[in-house]
Amino acid sequence: MASLPHDVLFEISSWLPAKAIYKFSSTSKFFSNFPRDKYFALKQTQNSLSKIDTCLFFQPDLTQRYNNNIAELHHLSGEDHSSGVSKVFINFLANSAKILSSSNGLILFRSTSDNKDQLFISNPATQTLLPIPIPDQLYTSVDADLKVVLQCDGQDNCMVFLFHDKEEDWCSNLECKVYATKEGVWKKKEGSFFTGSRNLKFDMPVIHNGVVHYISDCFPYFTKDSPYYRPYIMAYNFENGITTMLNVPKEARRGLHDISCDMRIFKWGKVNSSMDQSICLVRLRKCVFTIWVLTKYESSVWKKILKLRVKALGLIEKDPMVKGFxxxxxxxxxxxxxxxxxxxxxxxxxxxxxxxxxxxxxxCDGSMVSFTSYSNTLRPCGGDDAKALLLTSTSFNEEL
Structure with a gap:
């Protein structure tokens, strides 16, 4: 590779994960500049947008402010690959943080320390942090779960969207605020988010075509004559502030009041494939997964693609119980x-x-588990670089 022109090496290296780039940085002066070069970081970030997430974080599915002392990161392939994130950083997350969201190489987490309540955008590969202040009016309930989602589609700007009650008591119209790292301030979005009368699962947002989607719970606390008797999906358009309701499949409603029933929504379709991107709904009931894909958005038409009994998968474990999916x-x-x-x-x-x-x-010793996918990149945290805090002076090559 040493005989190749520098511009060719630059291009080839920009397609590598951050882990490999840090390893190459110790081989020559030319490669050593890459991790600190802003243009290279943005180029590598752009190239990574066409790739899949290779790792997953998971923690016990507990309240945001509870310090659980557990955070793990593993490679999705199931092979013994290092994630490219040091144990120092993972231990930091286990002792001080609850991961809330992720987007294209960055994670959003909330501090769980007793004397500090703050949000941070972080790149685990570069071990950098960018503090995001929580709006003052939310400090009235410091232990409440924050309804937040991170979106980082651009190269050097990230946005944190936050929904909160307009009043002190619970209401079905939520105000939306957005924090753009380039601007460094919270701004109110036009149009409130109408949630309906059910509780929405704000810990599992799905952003599709500039719209964030949340599915409701399915507990039986309404009578059949109520318009909110059945579960639903609420969608909030970030651009115009309009709320839309999507129906779940009729088949998914059967037995939904069973205590074992759990329905969640996720992104469907890969960025780098010919698959049409959409939303999928996964229902787990009595240890059976059923999955539908939304084929017609405006009319809420779904197609069932799979029904799978967990015991039929041939797992070695006896009577396996699903603790998260x-x-x-x-x-x-x-x-x-x-x-x-x-x-x-x-x-x-x-x-x-x-x-x-x-x-x-x-x-996690039998606890319910929450997953967060992750991609190993050099992506900057956004905003003023002087505000990005280096978590540790430990060499980045450690644990790689």
Whole structure:
């Protein structure tokens, strides 16, 4: 490679993950400049947008302010690959943070320390942090879960969207604020977010075509004559502030009041494939997964693509109980049992299509688990670089 022109090496290197770039940085003066070069970081970030997330974080699915002392990061392939993130940073997350969202190489987490309540955007690969102040009016309920989502589609700007009650008491119209890292201030969006009378699952947002979607719970606290008797999906358009309701499939409503029923929505379709991107709904009931894909958005038409009994997958564990699940990279069903995490391909484009693969063991000891996908990039946290805080002076090559 040393005989190649510098511009060719630059281009080739910009397609590598941050982990490999840091390894090459110790081989020559030329490569050593890459991790600190802003233009190179933006180029590598842009190239990474066409790739899938390769890793997953998971923590016990507890309240945001509870310090659980557990955070794990594993490679999605199930092979013994290093994630490119040091144990120092992972231990920091376990002791001081609750991960709330992720987007294209960055994560959004909330401090769980007793004397500090703050949001941070962070790049785990570069171990940098950017503090995001929580709006003053939300400090009236410091232990309440924040309804936030991170979106980083551009190269050097990220946005944090936050929904909150307009009044002190619960209401079905939420105000939306957005924090753009380039501007460094919270701004109110036009139009409130109408949530309906059910509770929405704000810990699992799906952003599709500039609209954020949340599914409601399905607990039986309404009578059949109520318009909110059945669960639904609420969508909020960030651009115009308009709220839209989407119906869930009729088949998904059957037995939904069963205590074992859990419905969640996720992105469907890979960025770098011919699959049409949409939204999928996953229902887990009595240890059976059923999955639908939204085929006609305006009329809420769904297509069922899979019905799968967990026991039929041939897991070695006796009577496995699902403790958390997600769809990652648009077509990979990931779920945790008491001790292990598995992946199951949902489309022809996935190399594990209709095949179960053990990803890793975990140490959450039977607790419900929340997943956050992650991609290893050099992406800047956004905003003024002087505000980005280096978490540790430990060499980036450590643990790689």
């Amino acid at each position: 997600s769809v990652m990279n648009g077509d990979l069903l990931v779920f945790a049992t008491n001790k292990k995490v598995y992946g199951y391909g949902l489309s022809f484009s996935n190399e594990n299509y209709m095949r179960i693969e053990e990803i890793c063991e975990h140490g």
